[in-house]
Structures are given as structure tokens and as C-alpha cells.
Amino acid sequence: MNYHQYYPVDVVNGEGTRCVLFVSGCEHKCVGCHNASTIKPDSGHPYTEELEQQILRDLGDTRIYRDGLSLSGGDPLYPGNLNDIGRLVRRVKECYPDKNIWMWTGYTLENLTDAQRDVVRYVDVLVDGPYIQAERDMTQPWMGSRNQRILRRSSGDLFE
């Protein structure tokens, strides 16, 4: 997997103070994509064990409190990303069961593959659906178009 940016302290991608990783690779190719430069899977820099260690360290930082990790892109559920993202979310939940994981994906929850579902099991808030230019709406927090949904985990399942 490749990634574009990692922000160790961020407040504009999900609730609270967060670590944010923007990965490369996306097959939706939405018109008007906010992060078009991240679409190609081989763009950006290779994701390394070192970076993963840093993310885990940053989440546990005692000086600056982090509410959790945000995964965006690109698409974290792009098939080529599932291995690395799956390992990352598992390790985050093992180390910090109380911290939450937010994820932005262009797939919809109902149409996820089994492999994607395995990853999403660890996600607390899923913002799903492709970006549709005609439904653009900048007034709603955390999403770009009205078709998208903010799904929050409650007693095991994700609900709008």
C-alpha cells in the first residue's frame, strides 16, 4: 500500500483530536474528487512498518490526547489496501480498545465484499458512498455530498 499524507495532530477529519492517514488507490473515480491526486495506487510513498509504529506511538501520546485514528484517501477499502489497513486497524484496537477509528470509503456498506467487511468490523464510524457532484453539500460536517452517510457503531452494528 502507498499513502499520501500522515497528520499526527488533526481536528478536521472526524470528531476530536486525531491521527489521520490518507492512503493511495481508489477505483470510484468520482467527478470532482477532493483528493484526485490520491487515486492512483502507486502514487505517494510506500507505507512502512516504521510509519505504522509511529501511528501507534502517536495514538498513545500522553502529552497531546488523541481520540482516535482517521483513515481516508484514496479509499482505505481499495482491494489492494485491505491487507495493510486490516492489520493497522487490528493493531490499533488491540493497543487502544478505547480509541475510535473513523473511515471514509466510496463503497456503500451494503455492497462491501467479505474481505472489506473483515476490516470494517474494527471501524467505529464509517462515512460511506461515492462523492456525487450533483449532490454536493458543504454545510454538512464530515461529508461532501448528500448521498453519503455517517454510520456509527452501536451495540455491534453500524447505523445511520
Added chain:
Amino acid sequence: MTDIIKRDGSCQSFDIHRIIKAVTCAMNDAGLRDDDFVGTLAEVVRHTFAGKATVDIYDLQAKVENLLMRSRYKNAARCYIEFRRTRDIERDSRNSLNREILGIINQDNEQILNENANKDSKIIPTQRDLLAGVVARHYARQHILPSHVREAHDRGDIHYHDLDYAPFFPMFNCMLIDVEGMLLNGFKMGNAEIETPKSILTATAITAQIIAQVSSHIYGGTSINEIDRIHGPYVGKTFDKHLAEGLRWIGDEEKAKAYAMERTEKDCFDAYQALEYEINTLHTANGQTPFVTFGFGLGTSWEERLVQTSILKNRIRGLGKNRKTPVFPKLVFAIRKGVNFSKDDPNYDVKQLALECASKRMYPDILNYDKLVEVTGSFKTPMGCRSFLGPYEENGKLIHDGRNNLGVISLNLPRIALESNGDEQYFYKLLEQRLSVAKDALMSRIHRLDNVRASVAPILYTEGACGVRLKPNDKVSEIFKNGRASISLGYIGIHETINALYGCDYSSDTEGQHIYDSEKLRQKGIALVERLRDAVEQWKRETGYGFSLYSTPSESLCDRFCRLDEKEFGIVPGVTDKGYYTNSFHLDVEKKVTPYDKVDFEMDYPPRATGGFICYGEFPNMQHNLKALENVWDYTYDKVPYYGTNTPIDSCYKCGYEGEFAATARGFECPSCQNRDSTKMSVTRRVCGYLGQPNSRPFIKGKQEEVTRRVKHL
């Protein structure tokens, strides 16, 4: 016949008697008399210029000077030159006074018109105030300031703040009004005797009147310390009144109570709405909306909580049909563990409301109770935007309300660094000299008030705003002694000072040139402020006056010092090249760091500059992420006493966009619909400790430049 061309360009024919008269005067001044010599000298002058059609007055005077100097009457020469010089200075300053007055009439003197972003210089009452200011400044410079102080101010070594008011008028700077005492004990204002109010609506109405009066008698900010504690009892009276009414009409006690609570909540909300409108529509004798600050947050009773939530809900609502962000009063919300800091605290819900309010309206700024007590010795609201009093006791009890600040003199630190050419030892030597001038300047402020009687400002001295009830003929100076009032040394531009002293080649790979990146330079900055602190401590011991060190906000000073230094030293990279100097100890506004790192960088300064400070962070829109804002607020709790959140809250009345407008050469512009009509937008920026609305009242140039360069910290 020879014509003399005078200084104003007019001509006058040569008259030998004028020369005889001038030289005789000079001889007189030197205690000499020799009519023959004077007559001969005048003849020589006449002869020298006899063949010429016109002669410049300067050439003529130079000739007289030369002849006198070559004569045996050297002292007469000295007197003649001295007299000419004095006349020249007087003439110059008369011209500058005229120029400044013309600048107001013609509306083209930016320095005067935009010096204070809170003054609308287009309107007549403000122009009257500006005119009074120009004359007061002129007179004070000529006749009140000691000459070395005046020269240091004119050169820009120091800044004698607020010269347009004091010392010409015996006014002081800012204060905490003793509203509690005034409401409890009653007072006289104008033609009316005011008694203790019987409801919150009356209490807030009277408070507005007090603020208007007080603000016309002092030149700095007026603050109300713990307004929830002060107004709480009047909320109680309102409740009692409604309860009695409820019992009379409803009978059932439970229902009557519920009725009384609902009515009181509505009254309280309305009362603070009226107070907010009142303050924003007031125009004081100083030609501006009063600089008012409300401190609140610590009260836990039902009444006090109601005051807190009413203030915040009104602020969140905004002013008028466009729901515009008010810039006054400034709101300062106190946070204290056990009161409102964490989820189990009784007022945690009010903290959440304060967070929402800050995300939408920038205010409130926060006071961290424990840190403030640790740093300044006791808890109190800042006077104006950032001036803090030290502890002071009367009869074994800490007193804050009714106390004041006598004024500020600020040092131009970057200038001293530029003059030192990187020589630290020389820098500290020069600093000693400047400190001594600053002390003289501060003492001149104190002495101006020495023989002033209470009748000069009844509202302050005889009716209770200063917490005392003096008789009209009493001298006021007693209440400023023994640390009851503070008087402050200010400083500006630690960032530029460090750059000027130790270099600023940020492009080099070896880290450590920017003060933020170098532990060594950080220590240098702290050591410098410590030296200033030691100076004021020493003055305090020597004089008994409450000298304190104040981190100058420099709304217009950031521009003035830099402009003067650029004239003298040229464009020096990292020092004079930006058109402004950085606010006191603040981190360079262009340095991109997280708010957490900025707090860490700045936290060492307030404990050393206890007379005045504030720290800020620059945030993106936080309206949907109050939790993250709370994380930062919580982080500051045990690090800095006083923290402000700068966040984009501009709004476009044309398209409804809310966020950050772009500052363009043609004014502010809506990023969504490109609207540039300044009457159809609300643009709010932090000017100093206060907010300002630069779309309607432009900032001074250097401040505008600084605002444009600010980077977001997240």
C-alpha cells in the same frame, strides 16, 4: 533694495533694525551690552548682501552667527543660536500640529485615523475626540513630558501609550469596576440618585450606565470581574418577585415555582440581550464603543449559572437580523477543576456552551483558574484585554474590584538589538539606559495624578467605581499606592529582538536559527523578559507603587516601532522586513506548529510578565468539533493562565457562506460568491486581546499585514 525670503516663502525687504534687535536680545541673554559692536555687526551684514536682489533668511542668520562666533562675545553667539533653535522647534511643531489637524479634516492621515480599530473616524463625535487627542498629545509632548522622555518617545526608543489622553488629562488606563459596591450602596450619576436594583433587568440597565460613565473617564478598558457573582442576587430578587406573583395567582407552590423559574429565565436572557445591545450602541466621550470585558464562570448557584448561560446564549445568537458577531463586550470564561472542568463537575454543561460560543463567536477567551492563581497570586478578570492586577489586601481580605492600572510605557526591544549589532553585552548595557528612561516616563504618569482631586471624575472617586467614596476635594493619589493600582512597563517584539541579536538564517540546514527551533535562543528570550521583570520588581521596592511587566498587545505600536526602525536601519531581514513587530512574547505568526506546541513555547512568559499576557491559537472552523477544541482548552489548563481561540467566523449576507473571507488588495472577499461589499458581510479578526471588524474599520497597515500572515496551527 534687498528682499529677504522668509521660511514660509514670503518676501520682506531688508530691515537693519531687525538685526540690531535680535543681536541685542542675544547680548542681553548673555548678560552683555555693547551697542557699538551691535551697530557695526549689523552694518557688515547689510554690506554683505547689499548687491543682491534676494537673500534667503537662513543665509542671513548664518552670517550673523558667523560674525558673532568670530567676535569676542562667544556667549552672545551661543545665545543667538540657542534662541534660533528654540524658535525653529516651536515653528516645526506648530506646523506638525496644523498638519495633524488637517489630516483629520481631510481624512487622509492614516496614522491617526486607523490607530484604533474601534474608532470610526468618519463620524463627527469621533473626529472631535481625535482632534482633542492631537492637541492633548501635542501639549503633553511640549510642556508635560520630561525632555529626555519626549525625545525617547519621538525617536521610538520607548512608546508613551495613549498620549492623546494622558498625561494631558489626569486619566488612568483600565480598571475592574466595583459594580457590586455601586449596586449595593447606591450612587449618584448625573441628575439621578440610583438605589439598589430590585430585578436583573434593572441591574443590567444600571450596569450599562455605569460602564458608559466610567469609560468616558478613563482611556483603557473597563472590566467587570465575576459578573455572575455580582448580578446573581438580582436574579434571585427577580425570582422572588415572580414567585410571589405565582403564589398569588396560581396558589399551588410547585406550579408557582415552575412559573417563577420560567419567567426568571426569560427575564435574565432579555436582560443580557439588552445589556449587549446597549454596549454595542453606546458611544462614549472617547469617541468609541467602550472597551468592556465581562468575566464569569465560577458561580455554581442557580442564579449565577443562569447569568452565565444567558450571556453565552445571547452571544451565540448574534446581533441584529444578520446575527452579526459582536466584538463587545469581550467575554472571559473562567475554568476551574471542581466547577466546570470535567464531566462530573456541576458546571460542565456551561463549559460545553462556552465551547460552542467560542467556535461560533471567537469569544469567550478562557481563564484557567489554578494557573492564574499560581502565576499572579490570585484570581481576577483581566482589566481591558490582558492587564492583570497583583494580589492586594485590605483588612486581611483580598481586594480586586475598584482597582486599576495607571498606564503603560513600552520598550522597543528590536531597536536596542539593532543598535547592538549582535553584541549581547552591549545590548544589555543599552537596555539599562532605556529602562531608566522608561521608569522616568512611568513616574511622570504617577506624578500627573499627585494633586488631582476626586471631583475630576465623580463616578470613579466619589460614587464608588474605584471601590472608594472620597469627598470631592480629596486627593485621589492615595488609592493608587501600595500596589492597589498597577503601573506597567510594556515590551514588544521578542521574536524580532532575538533575530536581530543572534541572526535568522532559517534556510541553513542546521536547525536552531528560529527561536522556536533552538533551546538556546528560547532561553535567551526568557532571560531577557526576566531582566525586565527584575527591573519592575526593583522599582516596586523603591517606590511602593505596583510596577508590573506587561506583554504589550501593540495594535498600532507593532506598526509604529517597525516603521521608525526601518527608517533608521533599513530593511533588516527577520526584523524590519515585515512591516510589523510581533506581539510581546508571542511566537512568530508565520511559524507553523500545533496549538499544543505553541502553548509550550509561550508558557514560560506569563509567570515572568505577570502584569499582562494572553496566548492564542489559530484554528480552522471548529463548530463541528467542539471535542477537539476542548482537548486544546484542557491542555492549556495547567500551562497558561489566559487563552484565546482564533477561528474563522466570517459570514456573507449575500450567499450565506460561513467561514473565512480572503483578505485581498481590494478588501475582504467571500470565497463562495466573491462578494466584496463590506456592508454585506461580517468579518471578525483578533486585533490584540480584543476582536475587530476590519471590513468596516480598517486596521493600521502593519497590523493588517500581521493578520494576513497568520498561519493556522491545525
